[in-house]
Amino acid sequence: MAATLIATAPTGSVASSPGSTTLPPARPVERLGLAVLLLGTAITYLWHITVNGMANNYYAGAAWSGAQNWKALLFGSLDPGNFITVDKPPVSQWIMGLSGQLFGFSSASMLVPQALMAVGAVALLHAAVTRATGSRGAGLLAGLALAATPVAAMMFRFNHPDAVLVLLMTASAYCTIRALERANGRWLMLAGVALGFAFLAKLLEGLMVLPALALTYLIVAPTSLRNRLWHLVGGASALIVSAGWYVLLTAVWPPSSRPYLAGSSDNTFMDSVLGFNGFGRFLGHTPSAGRIDLPSGYQAPPGLLQSFNDFGSPGLGRLFTGESGFEISWLVPAALLAFVLVLASRWGLPRTDPIRGAALVFGLWLIIVGGAFSAMGAIEHSYYTLALAPAAAGTVAVGVHELWLRREEAFGKLGAAALVLTMGVWAFVVLQRNSDWMPWLRWTIAATAVVAAFGLVITAIPATAAWRTVCARATTVLVVIGVLAGLGGSTAYAAATLPQAHGGRSPVVGPAKPVETGIAALIRRQTQNFADGGAFTNPQLVTMLMNTTTTWSAAVDRGSIAAALELASRTPVIAIGGFATQDPVPTLEQFQEIVARHQLTYYLVQEMQLPASWRVPGQPGTAPPSDKPWQVTGKPEIADWVSHHYTATRIGNIAVYDLRPQPN
Structure with missing residues (x-):
């Protein structure tokens, strides 16, 4: 299967392979690869899922309430007496609460749907990358990279709204790529529907991918500018309808007979959007539920309550340091490099080039949403970065595919060397921060990446025809080994995350942490x-x-x-x-x-x-x-x-x- 991840792309230079939206029938090895990927994701994520118990009590309480009472299910109430809702819209509670109504409320009935969403997200990302690149191998690589991301291994087994949010964001990206193929307005409307429900899962965070998708369609779709604009209007209308019905429901339903809408100051949905769960996050006005404010006259020792009162400082380094570094950063540097390499490689091709379109979808998603998280002024929990996982995985996969297309050229070999080296070195840096855990792993990954990158540079040196034949064979081996080594750190940390029990408001990834004393x-x-x-x-x-x-x-x-x-x-x-x-x-x-x-x-x-x-x-x-x-x-x-x-x-x-x- 390792070779399948890379070797199903068509051969030839970029000039002769501008990308295709017509896929040939899948070969048996490709069908087997997809089956192994999806079945492996399901088994891995479902394995011992109840180790997390009730996960976050806050959302578990809402899931239990929804399993007891239909009004509580509809509004996402924290209690079946319908006094107040949770502080997010109810899409996630609909799924977990309905599962509780069907199967009886339990840890399993609440968390199994979350794990199945991981399978759905992997399948959608695989399909999106496959259709855009014409390579099922690239699709398999994207799906594998997503499944092997530590924050995904944790949050798709947890009961926060982020699981359904990311599934819907990935669905919107898939629909956009389908829309790009033939400027299909219906597919763009489906993308709008997915984003509308993403908004009903986690408000403005669900819409942060919207600029990336809209801008890509405006640039790439193979139709006139007028049609592109009209299609975007149609997609926006679908988004408004798919989200607006619930906003309207909360407005017309008598407040005296429904729960109070948490996170608002006036019991209205839009106040929560614009305040507590919206701009308040960026402006630093949103308080922490874990904050303990001592009475005046008392002051705790400096730093004692930092873990409850401090969510990190805004800035470009936020995604690469601290807990966020362990949860999401593994592929982010390589993804940014891959984005630049694909744009450079596809320069001069028609505006409608589908591979460049896929790079724009996932690359702009990564840059825009990552930038928003970096700037957020309040309550930036590290697990929010799950929203970046499909973008990073998709961008890397598209980049590897593009460099594979040009593997007979110096650009492809040197680009692949740079990408492999970036993946391996950054994995080493992140693993170094937990240096007591499997110290041999980081050195193995780094050494393999360096050797593979050096070998690719050597193969780029002009030589005789016989040497070029040897280099062509070596390039295949070096790219496969280098990419798999680059995924090694993320995969190992995700595997270490799975057996750990996670609970509370802000779980963390990786192996068990030493118990603090004192x-x-x-x-x-x-x-x-x-x-x-x-x-x-x-x-x-x-x-x-x-x-x-x-x-x-x-x-x-x-x-x-x-x-x-x-x-x-x-x-x-x-x-x-x-x-x-x-x-x-x-x-x-x-x-x-x-x-x-x-x-x-x-x-x-x-x-x-x-x-x-x-x-x-x-x-x-x-x-x-x-x-x-x-x-x-x-x-x-x-x-x-x-x-x-x-x-x-x-x-x-x-x-x-x-x-x-x-x-x-």
Whole structure:
């Protein structure tokens, strides 16, 4: 199969092989290669998928709610009582919730559809590259590179919206490449439909690939400029309709009979688009759900809570350093080089050249979306880079195919040498950052890449006819070995990612990390436990919630905590303030009305004893006395009202207020 990845491209120079949209029938070895790729992706990604348990409690709570209640499924509610939604549109929750309705809610019913989306994304990327280049080998290489990307190996086995988002983005790229073949407006409208649903999966992130696709069609499509513009209008109309129906639904549905739309300040869909999940990300105005804001008068030691309050600094290096470097950067430098090489190689060919069109689709996708992530001012989680994985894989595959077409020329050999060397050296750099893990691997990859690149340079030296024959045979071997070596680091890190249990809001790739020790690490773990809701799942407290009969068993600040309680007790819980306690619901008046209607049994709040050493001398502020715990709440007006009218009992460090009418 290794040779099949490369050797199914037609021979000849670029001048005689401008690319073709008519594929010959697949040979048996090509059918076998595709079957192995898709079956291997399915088996690998489905293997022991329940090791991740409920993954992110926040989205698991919404999936459980959707499995219990159709309105909760429709709106993506965090609770089946439909108090508030999750902070994203519901496409991902539709899939996981419907699976729960069909098969019963469980880790498997929630996560198996995510893994199957990986198979779909690999198949679509394979098909897109194959049709654009006329080479099934290039398609196999693209699919393999995507499946072997560490962030894909993690996030297609997780319950975040990113899996369906990337599947839909890849579908839109495939439809665009189909549209480019004969300037087919219907295929461009299908691309618009895919992007519309991508918008309903993760809002503006789903549309970040739109400029790349639209610009490519405007440049490459084989029809007049007027027709190209009209086709783009048709695609935009399809996008608006496929996304707009849900926006309209939320606008006309009476707010009093639907959940509050989380992430908005006024219970409207578009406010979330333009604020919390939109421009707020770029301007740095979006708060973190993991952020712990200490009361005035206290200050934590520098750097102690950095893992919760810091998401990295914007800049061009963000994609190549830190956790993002391990998750996505493996092929990015080579993909950028491949993009330049393809544009240079296809220079002077007709505007409608399909190979250049494919390079524009994937290369511009990589540059535009990667640039957006690099500039994002708030909450840039490293796993967002899953949106770059098909672009990087597709660009590299198109580049390898183009250089293979010109393998008898110096341009092809030297270009292949540069590409192989870039892949191998960057894999070495990334692996060097985790130097204790399989140290031999990085040296093997680097040595192989250097030898292959050097060999390709040697074959480019003009020589006799006999030497050229030897060089032609050697070129095939060197390219195959060099490309596979370049994929070695990414593949190994993806394989190391698969068996690890991932959970929480921002999982990481690679082998198991050493357990941190010391007081700072202990406080960091306790704070993480709080943010993810683990501190609230005390068996005694869970049993109390299970025995309630009200609409909601409890109310608690922070969506992840409410979701953790729901999953443990299988009862609806109100998430006060939504995802990051920033949503203006419930107001004190709304909370009082819920209590008065006997729709709520318990109010819960965590108490923390802050170290005396954290007090700021001479700054009294609002810090609690050193002998009293601090109540961690995002809505202090509700906490104050409850504490003045009800008496707390304590389970561990959780203050439990029983809101039921008490007998006289």
